[in-house]
Amino acid sequence: MKFETNDEGHLTIGGCDALTLAAQFGTPAYVYDVAQIRGQMRAFAQVFEQHHVQYAVSYASKAFATVAMYQVAAQEHAHVDVVSGGELYTAQAAQFPMANVSFHGNNKSEAELKQALAAGVGTIIIDNFHELTLLAALLKQTPQRVQDVMLRVTPGISAHTHAYDQTGQTDSKFGFDVDSGQAKAAATQVLANPQLHLLGIHAHIGSQIFEVAGFVAATKRLLAILTDWHETLAFTPSVLNLGGGFGIQYTDQDDPLPAERFITAILETISAADLPFAVPAVWIEPGRAIVGAAGYQLYTVGSRKDVPGLAPFVAVDGGMGDNIRPALYQAKYEAVAAKDPAAPATETVRLVGKYCESGDILIDQAPPPHLTAGAVIAVLATGAYGYSMASNYNRNPRPAVVFAENGQAKLVVRRESFSDLIQNDLSYL
Template sequence: MFLHGTSRLNAAGHLEIGGCDVTELKAEYGTPLYIMDEALIRRRCREYMDAFAATGLGFQVAYASKAFSVMAMCRLVDQEGLSLDVVSDGELYTALKAGFPPERIHFHGNNKTPEEIEMALDAEIGCFVVDNFTELALLEAIAAERGANVRILLRVTPGVEAHAHHAYAATGQTDSKFGFDIGNGSALEAVRAAEAAAHLDLLGVHSHIGSQIFETEGFQLAVERVAAFARKAKEELGASFRVVNLGGGFGIRYVEGDTPLEVSEYVAAIAGAVKTHFAGIDAALPEIWVEPGRSIVGDAGTTLYTVGTSKDIPGVRKYIAVDGGMTDNPRPALYESKYEAILANRAAEPAAETVSIAGKCCESGDMLIWDVELPEPKSGDLLAVACTGAYNYSMASNYNRIRRPAVVFVENGRSDLVVRRETRDDIVAGDVIPRRLAAQQPAAKA
């Protein structure tokens, strides 16, 4: 397994992250356990901030909280000077409870409810990213009732199909549930409507072309098409885009063969394209906003499991089961995502066999890794799966009424609990037994 950030093998032959031996983390917090490398998260944040500062352009880096949203993460992001993207009232509530400055919050989503819009307006967030005409009219109506002025971006689809690792991760093409299409004219009509709205302040446009992208060409093409659109909006409607948000999608290394670029390479390519294609449209170049999520937290996360049972099918496959699975990491089942792993308590030992890692859910598709080389796993061993910081905790479920894991931040030999492990009482906390079922009923006779 490739070691990311502060991960290393210590003198005992154990995996160590943030100066913490994972066998000791298991003893204190149990498994499954999400372990987040705080130093690596901060380093990634600073890479983005430093890279954009070097371009000389105005900018905002907004952490896409859908990747991993907990109050401690919101605090960390605030400390590093980033803005924050949210896509639901739950993510917004998390940010506000954490004390995140609302003026640096951007609200995304293709189906914001009136209640969510009201909540965001009450909080006086910085910006709405408007996704469709229904939302545009609803936001104007609610703002008018309040006598408020609301800053917005319009999400547009530039017709760019990024080289995403899975079809579900591509979002910039014409056939997408997101945004106003540039090619069919709806984006220009949205600009016209936004400019005519008395209570909406159109800052500019937003474009997101996909996820887990390993090259710059898609971003550069998106900038070119958005710039052509900006020029048309200026010429036909007199509209000026002060902000161009180019989304996220910057890739990370999950397994051997993944080839992400350095943050500075992505940023330099985007900034260069903006300087080239937006020159002369307005007196000043627009601010660049981006929304990294996975590339900030993805490789900073490791999930620790305890090995349980095994099943050896001679000549076919050997299955090793762990105490988690698709409830804490649904991405292999959803996207055929690939991961690397080691036996964290025997990390210095050479590989002895090829096994497949199965979860404990009652589903044949509950597989975390197919065919990984490990020392012969034994019941009680600790399995560490790398690069689980993004979209693992966020997408975790209680399928089979399995409790969601705890989350810890580790740094400089210290571990801090940031999400406690769910209890059995948490599992039934929302259940309600109707009065008609409350009394014990005699069993029906056969």
């Protein structure tokens, strides 16, 4: 795994010494290298521009959503997609341009759709017939309003990834099924409604994908669908949204392609197709690929349990409450000592958390140098789904979030206090 160090040999994040960050902001803490986030957004954009294709890089908020993250996305002229009223509210608080927001979700409530319409969300991605009916009814209340929409479809293509991360197969809770005719029936309904402007279709085949084959197959399938709709429904698409799911490196065992390679494969597939309409704008929705590798979690080592014949347990001051992925997905990570990340391994330990669960194991086989109480350790590539999935399990406050860029660090989410934990509790007495 790649990391950077300073003249003292300490781990640096965004040009900041990790030990200094731990001392200044406390642990556990999430720290992001903002320049790395910007660089990945720009790398995606560059591929599209080199191919002279209209595009949108729409950051998938579910990976990591804070006011500061939306502000960075706006600075980089990215779009964002949101999947809840809470994510939308956060984007609004960041003054993110609503025209560049897409609203996803398989069960958007009436309140959320009203919120989206009132906010002026650019695109609503319709997931099912219930939502289609609900949105149409809400739009009738403002007869002059026309809303841009896309239809999410399940193209019947499964990605080679964890079962929980597959979303493009027919047996999925997301989207209109293609093979049964649901997707075409939905398109017919949308095209018949003058208050709905159909931009195109969307599909998302999964997450943490390492092969281009699934994206190539999905692109061909979606182009075939659009060609059929063009011929039978007189529909000309302006957008083809291929979703996200581009894999990143979590450990030395992962060998992902550069995320931009997926875009090249998609664009080459479109270019080779004999389309009866002009090439539509291509939208993608990377989340993990933008923030995953840019994020670090800093912990302080506490207790240690040594049992003869077994790998030692080394506990840190966080765990499954701030990174549930190892327990939920059996996700793998690597960790380094912040003081000397290049130090050779002297033992193999089980890096565990402080939560009251035997499954609270962050790394099952971590090979750091010998760790003693007070040492600061950094878990790498934790920028996606750590903070987003964080909880107050065992009534532990959620950690702070720090943005580091050009040697400057800024607190962007304060650490929760104990009083924060009970702010919504009501007395029974």
